[in-house]
Amino acid sequence: MAILAGLVAVLSALLAAALRxxxxxxxxxxxxxxxxxxxxxxxxxxxxxxxxxxxxxxxxxxxxxxxxxxxxxxxxxxxxxxxxxxxxxxxxxxxxxxxxxxxxxxxxxxxxxxxxxxxxxxxxxxxxxxxxxxxxxxxxxxxxxxxxxxxxxxxxxxxxxxxxxxxxxxxxxxxxxxxxxxxxxxxxxxxxxxxxxxxxxxxxxxxxxxxxxxxxxxxxxxxxxxxxxxxxxxxxxxxxxxxxxCDTSALQMLPLERSTTPPVLISVAQFRPEKAHGLQLEAFALALTRLDPHFPKPKLQFVGSFRNKEDLERLQKLKDRAFELHIDELVEFHKDISYMELVQLLGRAIAGLHSMTDEHFGIVVVEYMAAGAIPIAHKSAGPMMDIVLDEDGHQTGFLASKKEEFADAIIKVLSMSEKERQEMAAASRKRAQRFSGxxxxxxxxxxxxxxxxxxxx
The missing domain is CATH 3.40.50.2000 (Glycogen Phosphorylase B;)
Structure with missing residues (x-):
């Protein structure tokens, strides 16, 4: 009885404390x-x-x-x-x-x-x-x-x-x-x-x-x-x-004219499963097989951060897959970099990849656009409904959902003349101003x- 009374007293005290x-x-x-x-x-x-x-x-x-x-x-x-x-x-x-x-x-x-x-x-x-x-x-x-x-x-x-x-x-x-x-x-x-x-x-x-x-x-x-x-x-x-x-201030200052030797594609996203990095890797490999043999080999740069051990393991699987696809020499991985380092990488890229299904918005897609990197984004949700839309009648990027569609978009960007690329990048940058800080x-x-x-x- 004493134990029960003590337990009741303790529970009563805890309840009283919670109520207070x-x-x-x-x-x-x-x-x-x-x-x-x-x-x-x-x-x-x-x-x-x-x-x-x-x-x-x-x-x-x-x-x-x-x-x-x-x-x-x-x-x-x-x-x-x-x-x-x-x-x-x-x-x-x-x-x-x-x-x-x-x-x-x-x-x-x-x-x-x-x-x-x-x-x-x-x-x-x-x-x-x-x-x-x-x-x-x-x-x-x-x-x-x-x-x-x-x-x-x-x-x-x-x-x-x-x-x-x-x-x-x-x-x-x-x-x-x-x-x-x-x-x-x-x-x-x-x-x-x-x-x-x-x-x-x-x-x-x-x-x-x-x-x-x-x-x-x-x-x-x-x-x-x-x-x-x-x-x-x-x-x-x-x-x-x-x-x-979306950071459209520092990125808007980057020049639209940039080196294409080699042409650089960038992918900025946390290494989480829903970001579908594997789809980007497969699409990049497919695009390489379709390029003219004399065309300069492009590079793909993955930039991302981690939450836990599972994300680190996911990165290693991506590296292993790049090796299996025989494209590991053309793929780079940058992890946990500073904001200024990210700006520098975006300033060299001619296109940015995004492949998450039903990305609610897609801040990174806007960052690509502000930086002058033509977006190749998933054809769903935020990118499709709010972001990658025409600006003043000009196309601002590409939307895709399948590996083949991403590969086609990659080839289209790589095959553009410098004038065509800069015109699309300029329209894309103008649209990005709608989503500023x-x-x-x-x-x-x-x-x-x-x-x-x-x-x-």
Missing amino acids: RLLRQPTQAAGFFHLYTNDGGGGERVLWCAVRAVQELHPGLPCAVFTGDADASPEGLAARALDRFGVRLLSPPQVVHLNKRKWIEASTYPHFTMIGQSLGSVYLAWEALTNFTPQFYFDTSGYAFTYPLARLFGCKVISYTHYPTISSDMVGRVKQRSSMYNNNSRIAGSIWLSRCKILYYTIFSWLYGLVGSCAHLVMVNSSWTKSHIVNIWKIPERTKRVYPP QRFHEDFTEAVQPILLPREA
Whole structure:
């Protein structure tokens, strides 16, 4: 009895402590829930540009970043924002370290990954908000299941959603039994397993819509993302399209005239499965077989960063595949380079490759265009709907979906005269100005001002 009484006392104390935390007033601050502050991708750029925008809009409002990176420090993150993305923060952000990031890593959940990661994010949000409860809770990583919890803590929930966790496109692939990185061949080959997965997706989609609707403001990065989010979360009046910040300032200064001896193609993307680097490698090899033997051999440069051991293993497989295709002497790999090094590489490239299916937006495609590298992008979602469109009646790049189509586009770029290439590059660069960091700053500020400064709205 004594043990039971003690247990009840402990549980009562924990419950009371939790209630006290929930009932206390949030701190006048903006907290950014961004668990990977070292991934080097477009999402991290959005984080730092968003922090900068909030600092400018509300100078007296402290900003904090919730991160799972153990070595993150205020000064280190501020320096990283400047070095990697060219974003100068007005002051270093406060850092709130989270110790259980493994609970949102895909490797933790071999099966039912989406629901596992979503529930894991709730655990991490609890850890975050019990340590520091900001008045404004910004989610810049897409963890919608944390929104009801943040509201319970009294936060205003502001989301910048890069892509929906689940979409009708994903359900459609399962129904069609298409094998992809998010639908393995075993499930695709089984009618029964496919039906079970459709049921799982249906239930998850309903839950996703329920938690997403808890946001006070939703910003989405593209037309494709907006259509899916409005369809699932059903809060169109609180959903705004804010194109992500693309570095079009330093890149716009690069000369359009560049050496083509040898011609260089570039591919900039994290080494993740959905980026489909293998497709680019196969297309490049195919294009080489179709080139005139007397044509200068082009080079392909892969540039990317890593999240974990699996990404490193993926890079090694790419190197092995290049060797198998007998093109390893024409393929280079650049990993974790600085922002200035990236600018230099982009300034030498005549074309940029992108092959992710349903890339929600595609910041790198805009960076190619701004740098004067003609984009060869996947024919879907953001690149198709928002980016690689004609500018003043002039073609700005190429869209492809199959290996053969990518190879054809590569050959077309390589076969252009210098005049033709520069004309297309100029039209491409002009279109890229629609997605500048300044445009993001203006649209982001306009969207969040009614919440951050309601009396001035």
